[in-house]
């Protein structure tokens with residue numbers, strides 16, 4: 396199994412290298428050269444299996460033998476052992492044809508744990524083989540950072556630096572990043588928004604001397620292994636509702652396009668998906684792009700669903716790569732225009748392909764609050780603001796196939812928004828009690844590449 400870059404000129408890599416590398420050296424993202432398909436029988440056989448077994452069967456074809464089957468099963472078992480629900484990804488019913496897939500039972504209460512806990516295990520196993528040390532640098536709108544720190548805290552061969560936008564993450568998110576006491580954890584509060592944080596991380600990867608000097612590794616959803624881990628729950632939920640003998644639909648609260656891209660991969664592998672719906676908050680670049688053909692940023696507005704406050708969706712490049720026929724050259728051109736003028740027009744045939752694959756909708760702040768309140772009353776389900784964005788948009792797209800909306804975070808991670816909507820303040824689950832009593836450790840940093848690089852060098856020098 397080979398991985399190629401969406402910009403066409405970086406070297407082809409195997410699974411292990413693609414995972415440890417993160418961003419390709421030509422600035423692109425790694426994608427599998429060929430997406431392996433599962434047969435109808437193979438998909439049908441997933442029904443009723445434990446999550447871990449589904450995970451093994453869905454992901455194994457992508458490894459190219461990097462881990463043995465026994466080793467990989469062991470890593471999967473360890474990754475999900477810390478989840479607080481035996482089903483890992485339980486589903487509840489909201490309406491006759493609408494289901495909610497709860498992806499927030501991991502250690503940091505957001506779906507990011509599904510990929511991060513596994514990638515933590517996989518990277519650790521890979522490093523143990525080579526004795527290497529790496530420096531992980533990631534950008535976060537709140538949940539990736541907490542999940543990454545949880546997965547890598549205290550590991551001997553890893554330093555983890557997380558850039559988050561100062562003042563733009565929830566108190567729970569911030570404290571999950573700033574209260575771990577392990578010395579290999581570095582929480583950095585940066586001046587700017589998430590797009591600034593993500594841009595500085597990409598700058599660090601594109602400075603090869605720095606990148607090689609500190610042995611930089613990435614865990615943002617530019618890392619293929621993260622996307623892959625998220626493909627699993629599409630199959631897990633789909634077969635529970637009758638796939639492959641019946642179509643299913645998904646609505647995904649979307650920011651960086653990683654989660655929904657995993658759904659697209661599940662579809663490419665053979666899961667019969669009728670509709671794949673992108674749900675955005677007021678930062679609606681993806682919804683506008685699909686409707687108008689113009690992909691253009693107009694600045695991030697802080698919202699009550701902060702993990703989706705993104706206007707440069709990295710993984711959209713992977714979808715564009717497929718829409719442009721798997722050629723790197725047009726992608727290089729688009730990204731160049733993006734850099735110079737903040738946007739580009741999607742070619743007609745590419746747009747047609749994207750529209751055939753994805754539907755979309757946006758949800759305003761008021762609609763988000765109203766959806767949380769309405770569901771508290773009518774179904775009893777307490778939604779986090781991101782999940783509420785998904786539910787609202789899903790309700791506008793329900794057709795013949797059962798609709799599965801991804802609930803991406805636990806309501807207790809965003810208590811202010813939930814309280815504003817319902818008057819009730821959701822409490823943290825027992826395993827997180829004490830979060831607000833622990834001392835915080837955080838470094839304020841400027842939106843400045845040289846200063847960030849100096850800090851990373853200093854803290855990793857030994």
Ligand SMILES: *Cc1c(COP(=O)(O)O)cnc(C)c1O
Pocket residue numbers: 505506507538539616648649650651652653654655702703781782803804
């Ligand atoms: C990260 C995140 C999202 C957006 O997921 P993407 O993969 O970036 O599109 C949505 N909701 C929550 C709670 C998140 O943490």
